[in-house]
Amino acid sequence: MKKQRLIIRTLILIVLGAAVAYTIYANFKKDEIEKVAIGERAPDFELTDLNGEKHRLSDYEGQGVFLNFWGTWCKPCEKEMPYINNQYEKFKKQGVQVLAVNVGESDFAVKKFAEKYKLDFPIVIDESGDVQTAFRINPLPATFLIDKEGKVIKYHKGELTEEMVNDFMEQIKP
Incomplete structure (x- = not known):
């Protein structure tokens, strides 16, 4: 049971980390979008x-x-x-x-x-x-x-x- 919770928490943290990384990347790139x-x-x-x-x-x-x-x-x-x-x-x-x-x-x-x-x-x-x-x-x-x-x-x-x-x-x- 503890191992299952650890896996779920780890997956949630990975997803959140990926979302934060994408947001930062998108903000840096938005000025580069060609008008x-x-x-x-x-x-x-x-x-x-x-x-x-x-x-x-x-x-x-x-x-x-x-x-x-x-x-x-x-x-x-x-x-x-x-x-x-x-x-x-x-x-x-x-x-x-x-x-x-x-x-x-x-x-x-x-x-x-x-x-x-x-x-x-x-x-x-x-x-x-x-x-x-x-x-x-x-x-x-x-x-x-x-x-x-x-x-x-x-x-x-x-x-x-x-x-x-x-x-x-x-x-x-x-």
């Missing part, structure tokens, strides 16, 4: 905005696209949204489009957020998380710069300053 590659075509998607209009990424070919993934609960996202809006107003007539992809929140929460910050650019909601998965987004905020041919020229994870947004939009201006 959408720079220089490659961005994965196409179609999402609906807050007004019910559909937006397909490929419809913006010929324009630079500032593709931003965000959430209303994300403090850095909240801080950068007014910067993105200011620069969008400056660059939209120069062929730069902003697509802000909210990651699965309710229309109500996103509309309230957009109204609070008076956001003018298209905001689409990735309800299923498929677009977030296709672009391998983690953590938020995350921004992709897409040139007029639909190729990714830059990926930035983390909060943006207004100067960075301006610089990024200059880079994708057709």
